[in-house]
Amino acid sequence: MIPGVDVRKLPLTPTDGYLLTRVNGQATVGDIARETGVWEQEVVESFEKLVQLNVVTFGSVEEAIAAMKKPAPAPLKAAVLSAAYDPAMINEVCDLDTEQRKRVLDLFFALEDNDYYTLLGIAKDADKKGIKKAYYEVALPMHPDKFFRKALGTFKPKMEAVFAKLTLAHDTLLDKEKRVEYDIYLKDVAHTKGMEAMLARAMEEARAAQDALAATVNTPSVMPPPVAPSAPPAAPAPTVDPAVLQARKSALAARLMGGRQRPTTANTGFAPQPVPEVKLQPKVQQSSTEAMDSLRRRYDDRLSSAKDAQVAKYVTAAEGSIAKNDWVAAANAYRVAMDLAPDNTEVHDRARYAQTEANKILAESYQKQAIYDEKNERWTEAAKAWVRVAKLKPEDPNANERAAFTLGKADGDIREAAAYAQAAVNLQPQILKHRITLANLYMAAGKPALARRELEGAAQIAPGDAVVQAMLKRIPK
Amino acid sequence: MEKVIGIDLGTTNSCVAIVENGSPVVIPNRGGYKTTPSMVAVTEAGKRLVGHIAKRQAITNAENTVYAAKRLIGRKWNSPQVKNAVATSSYRIVEGPHADVRIVLRDKEFSVPEISAMVLQEMKVIAEDYLGEPVSKAVVTVPAYFNDNQRQATKDAGEIAGLDVIRIINEPTAAALSYGFGRNVEKTVAVYDFGGGTFDISILEIGAHGVFKVVATAGDTFLGGEDVDARIIDWLVSGFKDEHTIDLRQDRMALQRLKDAAEKAKCELSGVKETEINLPFIISSGRNEALHLQRQLTRQTLEELSVDLIERTIDICKQTLDDAKLDKDEIEEVILVGGMTRMPKIQEAVQGFFEREPCKGVHPDEVVALGAGIQGAALIDDKQEMILLDVTPHALGIMTFGNVFEELIPANTTVPTHRQKIFTTSRDNQTAVKIIVMQGDSQKADENELLGEFILSGIRRAAKGQVEIEVTFEINADGIVSVRAKDLETGLEQSIQVTATSGLTRDEIKAMVDNAKDDLLDRRSSDEIEAAKQEAQKLIADIEKLFPQVQQIVASSDFGREAIDKAKAVVEKAKQAIDRKDLAAIKEQIEGLSRTQRMFKGVVAKT
């Protein structure tokens, strides 16, 4: 933070202000997001603003933001869009010059994976004028009339598709209501992305915590380093007296810890417990075994106290999140706690419970996204989302089937798709649809024998089914 | 580079233009006129006449002189517009073999595109005379509100005339092109085009990079100067009838003279306040004495006769602004096109509505052809910066179960475009679906125009709603519509390109709808619709169970009977909403249903 700035004079939202109070020169974006319960994506946006306003300066936060924004979604021009396609496609013989061919392919293959703002190369808050300008610049060169009655080969339908999509983007963003609806959708996506990032971070943190503990054991004369730059726990919900809430959390944590928890001072955070420095004294009149035992005891003590403190930290954070109904954050914190205390069954149960709740929320969120994407024929996105739903709800045959189907449509990994379809078939062997999806995938994978087997199974369920028969007929013996 | 001419094929007048050395010019005909009457005649000797010479002999050869053929192009014999034309035209219109329209000239039947082709050919010859070289390519304009069948028929006419119609564009759009060409303006403009046969309004954005983007368009393809003329004719005919008890409409030649005089009077009244209509020897009475028609017509009477027609155009303007989501004050220029906009009352109405003085300096009879010429040059010439982004004037979609028109491409969508929707089967064990492609703006499918149909078969036998069919509509840059249906399970696929006119009548469409009922698709229902539907159905069942009882109890009172009628109406509405799968409507009806159910329960409980 830059000293001497009068924060009250700045155009900050309450969230911005609140986040600002969390900046301590150490906390990362992830830390702040976790402890404040604000989505990482939003934290990033907020800090971008703060940096611009010159309130916070280059430091860990900025680096963290930069790190999070690796694929630089700064105003993109069409040429920067990431689009993967076979470069040989550019060699198709037609009347377009190479540059134009490249432009068409770049845009065409970027249509599915990019939002309207990115496709048009404009900022999220672009106004009418900016949208129109960008549309004219990007879309007009894609209009087939620019190449009237020229030989365009497969580029013509591609240009038409690009033009149609850009026009849809233009029309959507210029219509107030439609833009709001679309922005909500994008927010939903960002929201789930935020959750994703959090999950990833939790894994990392768990690993870091483990490593740190391992270090404690191996280097007895050195203090265990703080696991992560820690900051005070999340501010409690405003309606509850912080002291009361803290007491509740500590009590629960204590219960979960089997009463072994050391008192933690709530507002100064979870600083590592003071552990007496160990010095070996060579001239003691003890037997060497005794000495060894005592040493080991001390190690163990230190280890378990450090570990207890860590576990307590995460349990408290998790329960705090639960109090705010943030199950995803809770599940993450518990996951770390569980890794640290693999034998604590109570922590395990609670962790599993939090995870189940979080999964429900996640699955619902992904499913919403998946359905929207499917409706808008964004197959790659739809497939990604359905796969996540299927992973979160492995018992849901529909999710598995949709994952398989959309993966197929998106030209995704056929093996993976087939695995989902197989799961759907296993869950509901009587439903033809699952089998047909699976058979189609086998066909696409060049495995007619497997497809045949699946269809024969289907034919047994519904002997007269015309489609199954038709498909069977099409399979080469 | 090959030359492309632009032709404004008007209801009353046609005009041809070309871009020469970078600037668009209108090509005058041999008589030196810049417009040519869209009239065709066949003489007693069997000679074909087009343009001014056809017009000059119209009165003496009324039965064999065709005018306003554009009002018939691409229409079905049974349409109200054709019926109207049959009743009011001095030439003979008969039914063709495909329920289409034929015109009889000297005992020979001509299709409407053939008649229009004669006019187009005349325009082609005018251009060739002027250029001294053959011309084969043209951009032809049509009213913006023409549907695909009318556009296709116009294209056919071009082909018959030996022209490669490289593009059909909309008349108001062409006018805007001509207005904006070389002016380097960035403006939102409204084009109000009131011609001889049609009315169109288009709103366009003229932007940087030579872009002309149509934002919204609407109109009426049967509202023009002809209708104003008809009002004057009616006025004259009924006045004459009151005086002499003779119906002038019985005599084709008298009718043609009336038409001629009415139009003349109308045009004169744009300059003067009063004019005399004088038609001596208009008809002979039964007693072999000649009768004359002589009347004074004032501008005010003319305005009274046509006030509702003018109001209609303003209503359409209002609607179009709404569709464009624009306020009046966002329109930066109003362009008047078409001969009718010379009428002072019309200028006044337009100025009053847009609260802005219309633009001077475009020629209402020539802008459309000039714009067509400009578009032709822009398409052929790579160096031209200009690009035109037009829209579909009508929604496109398919007929679904319950005679519901399910829109895939909404009106005013920029082309090229493509849209998809997923549907499901509408009954159990359905193995084929019929895709009926339609165009129009009514929610009821059979009120829209049929464009084509095809069948997708080999669908898995399953309970209704289980199989998913994906329907894709595509309009390419040339305006060609193609439709594809795909069984998402098997990947089986069928498609058509909409090209020919269907030639089916309304009744035939209705009959076809009935026959096809079993093969139609259904909208995919969402969980929410399903829940609302079940709730409504439960209420309906409750109400219907109580019906006989309640009826017995309350039938004696007027009030009771009224309540019963209301209840019936509510149930009926709810059922319709369920059929349409219209979530909002179902929800709305649920309220009425629960009220009715409570009332019924109350009545039964009290007794």
Ligand SMILES: Nc1ncnc2c1ncn2[C@@H]1O[C@H](COP(=O)(O)OP(=O)(O)OP(=O)(O)O)[C@@H](O)[C@H]1O
């Ligand atoms: N001075 C005038 N005052 C009133 N009406 C006029 C005047 N001059 C021409 N008209 C009318 O304008 C109509 C013809 O206009 P125009 O030539 O623009 O139509 P069009 O292009 O042939 O028809 P459309 O565009 O509808 O197919 C006729 O009805 C004619 O009577």
Ligand SMILES: [Mg+2]
């Ligand atoms: Mg006209």
